[in-house]
Amino acid sequence: MDVPTLRKSYTILDSVLRGGAYLNIELNSLKDDNDKNTVVKIVYGTLENYYECAYVLDALVLRPPKAKFRALFLQAIYALRHLDAAKYAVVNASVELSAKIGGAEIKGFVNAVLKRVAKGEPEEMPDPASEKGREIALNAPSWLIDKLENEGYDAENALRARSNKRKHVRLSAKCREGETALGEEAGAERSESGGYFVAVTPRVTALVGEGKATFQSPSSMEAVLAFGDVCGKSFLDLCAAPGGKAVFAAERGASVTACDVHPHRTELIRAYAERIGVDLKAEVNDGTVYRRDFDSRFDCVLIDAPCSGLGILSSRPDIVLNRQPSDFRSLAEIQKKLLLTGSRYVAIGGLLVYSTCTLSRAENEGQINEFLKNNGEFRIEGYGIVPEGMRTILPDDRMDGFFIARLRRQP
Numbered sequence: 001m002d003v004p005t006l007r008k009s010y011t012i013l014d015s016v017l018r019g020g021a022y023l024n025i026e027l028n029s030l031k032d033d034n035d036k037n038t039v040v041k042i043v044y045g046t047l048e049n050y051y052e053c054a055y056v057l058d059a060l061v062l063r064p065p066k067a068k069f070r071a072l073f074l075q076a077i078y079a080l081r082h083l084d085a086a087k088y089a090v091v092n093a094s095v096e097l098s099a100k101i102g103g104a105e106i107k108g109f110v111n112a113v114l115k116r117v118a119k120g121e122p123e124e125m126p127d128p129a130s131e132k133g134r135e136i137a138l139n140a141p142s143w144l145i146d147k148l149e150n151e152g153y154d155a156e157n158a159l160r161a162r163s164n165k166r167k168h169v170r171l172s173a174k175c176r177e178g179e180t181a182l183g184e185e186a187g188a189e190r191s192e193s194g195g196y197f198v199a200v201t202p203r204v205t206a207l208v209g210e211g212k213a214t215f216q217s218p219s220s221m222e223a224v225l226a227f228g229d230v231c232g233k234s235f236l237d238l239c240a241a242p243g244g245k246a247v248f249a250a251e252r253g254a255s256v257t258a259c260d261v262h263p264h265r266t267e268l269i270r271a272y273a274e275r276i277g278v279d280l281k282a283e284v285n286d287g288t289v290y291r292r293d294f295d296s297r298f299d300c301v302l303i304d305a306p307c308s309g310l311g312i313l314s315s316r317p318d319i320v321l322n323r324q325p326s327d328f329r330s331l332a333e334i335q336k337k338l339l340l341t342g343s344r345y346v347a348i349g350g351l352l353v354y355s356t357c358t359l360s361r362a363e364n365e366g367q368i369n370e371f372l373k374n375n376g377e378f379r380i381e382g383y384g385i386v387p388e389g390m391r392t393i394l395p396d397d398r399m400d401g402f403f404i405a406r407l408r409r410q411p
Contacts, residue, residue, distance in 0.1 A: 001079065001089040003096050005035040006072075009042040010097060013071035016047070016318045023047070023318040046071075046078040047317040051135045052125075053077040059122045060113050069106065072098055073113065080117045087118040140320045148310070151361050158359060158395060159313055159320070167215055168398075169204060170195035172276045173251050174212045182207070193218035193225065197398065211275040216244045219311075219393050219402035223304060223355040226386045226406050230254040233299035238287040238342045241265035243272035245304060250278040254300065259285035288337035294345040300353070303342045305335045307356035307363050311393070311401020332362055339371045343378065343409070352378065352407045357400060364403040365390060372407075381408040 008030070015021035027043065030036055046053060053074040058064070065073060076094040080087055091114045098110040126132040131142050138145055138159045148155040168191060171182075182188040182204065188196040195218060198204050207213040224230070224245050231253030237246040240258035246269060250256040258273075258280055260266045269282040285291065287303070308328060309319040339354060346352050356363055368390060372378060380389035386406045395401035 001083075001085045001093050003093045003100070005038055006042070006075065006093050006097050007100070008035070008039045009046075009075055010071050010101075012039070012043050013046055013075055014068065017071050017074075017321065018067055020322055023316055042075050042079060042083075044317065045082055046075045047321070048139060049078055049082065050074065050317070050321060051132075051139050052081075055126065055132060055136060056081070056117060056122060057113075060116050065109075066102070068101060069098065069110070072101065072110070076114050077117050080114065091115060091118055139317070143325055144310075144320060144323065148359065151359070153359055153394075158310065158401065166197045167200050167204075168193075168195050168197055168217050169208065169213045169215050170221065170248075171207075171213050172211060174210070174277050175207075182213075191218045191398070193221040195221060211277055214244070214247075214272075214276060216248065217312075217400045217402075218398070219357070219400045220244055221248060222385050222393070222402070223302065223353060223404055224248045224252070226353050226355075226383065226404050227300050227302075227351055228383055230300055234297065234347075235300040235302070236294070236298040236342075236345055237302045237304070238285075238338060238345075239304050239306065240282070241268050243269035243282075245302060246280055246282075247273050247276050247278055249300075249302075250280045251276070256280035257298070258282045259287060261286045288334065288341055290341050290344060296345070296347050298345050299347055299350045301342050301346045301350070303338050303352070303354045305338050305354065305356050305363075305367075307331060307335070307358040308360050310358045310360060311395055311403075312357045314395060314400065328360060328362065332367070335363060335367050336370070339367060340375075343371070343375060343407075346409045348409055348411055350409050351381075352409065354405045354407070356403045358403065359392070359394075359401050364392065364405075368405045368407075377410050378407045379410055381406050 012026045015026050016023050027040065030039060056077050057073050072094060076090055079085055079090045094114055095107050095111045098106045128137055134145060135142055138155060140159050145155045148158050182196060182198060188198050191197055208215060230249055233254050235249045235254035235256045237258045240246040241260040243258060246256050246258035258269045263284050266282050266284050273280050308323060308331060309316060313319055343352055354368060382389045383406055386404050390405045393399055393402040
């Protein structure tokens with residue numbers, strides 16, 4: 001364990017914990033250096049054991065350290081308690097890093113606290129049945145645990161970290177027929193969605209870099225598959241960035257218009273499409289604001305709404321740390337506006353698919369039921385992977401948690 005490695009993991013964790021950055025975007029900025037796997041392991045491990053590490057820190061200090069040192073302490077505590085690394089090396093490297101972050105005067109304090117952790121302090125952790133104990137066991141705030149249980153979910157399953165699960169990729173149109181795409185070393189296993197569960201080998205990484213494959217969860221693919229055959233149809237992805245579903249629809253033959261409210265995220269869509277080698281139209285657009293030129297224009301409208309993200313905690317453990325109870329109310333208002341506006345863009349007889357990556361019933365069934373109550377020209381329609389017209393996919397070792405609803409606009 002050395003200072004440069006800890007500096008990289010610290011930078012990512014500090015950006016997430018103090019700056020509110022998205023973990024996946026921060027990790028994408030990592031270069032393929034020799035210590036990349038170690039950095040990723042420290043980052044995920046710290047976030048997946050956040051409540052444990054935070055409890056240990058709070059138990060050993062009289063006053064919380066300055067905010068800029070919190071990530072340093074938490075990652076060091078994780079490494080000391082969970083990694084097979086020399087404890088003296090973790091302590092020494094963390095002390096040196098603290099001086100680079102905040103000056104030499106902090107070194108003694110960091111050294112003293114981390115040496116106590118290295119010796120096994122605190123000796124006792126909270127009772128697992130207590131509120132603190134449950135937070136540590138499930139790595140989530142008690143209010144969120146209660147919310148999931150009150151909605152009938154198994155909170156342990158929903159919140160369980162699965163960062164070691166295999167990645168899901170699908171091959172793009174650039175993979176010509178007959179080309180050996182995935183090597184045996186990847187252990188490729190076909191998924192029901194048409195992609196593959198794989199180990200991320202150099203071969204897989206190379207294919208993704210060449211645009212011959214792309215990482216995409218099967219749940220995400222199914223939001224597009226829920227439309228059925230989209231070949232030759234006009235397709236609007238109202239909240240498209242970073243572009244996975246829009247690109248997938250374009251590969252399936254749809255004429256795609258992909259929108260996002262932020263210009264820089266719209267550029268991500270264009271870059272994604274260019275890498276995969278498909279044509280689509282990407283434009284800046286606020287999906288909550290009505291556009292007359294979009295009215296009744298599209299055969300297919302996808303609203304992959306901003307949500308609380310409770311279905312993807314296995315790959316995004318940072319979500320629970322940045323989520324507040326008030327977020328559910330504000331997100332619900334945005335989702336309602338997107339549904340009302342996006343539904344006006346569906347052609348007569350066309351399809352509207354609403355999807356989220358959360359388990360919150362208010363954001364899922366609640367939104368659809370409320371929409372149908374006030375919009376009689378739409379009907380729930382079952383099809384294929386959404387046999388009842390609405391489907392909740394529970395998270396497991398293969399699938400992310402997801403919700404999909406398929407609605408038809410009546411003539």
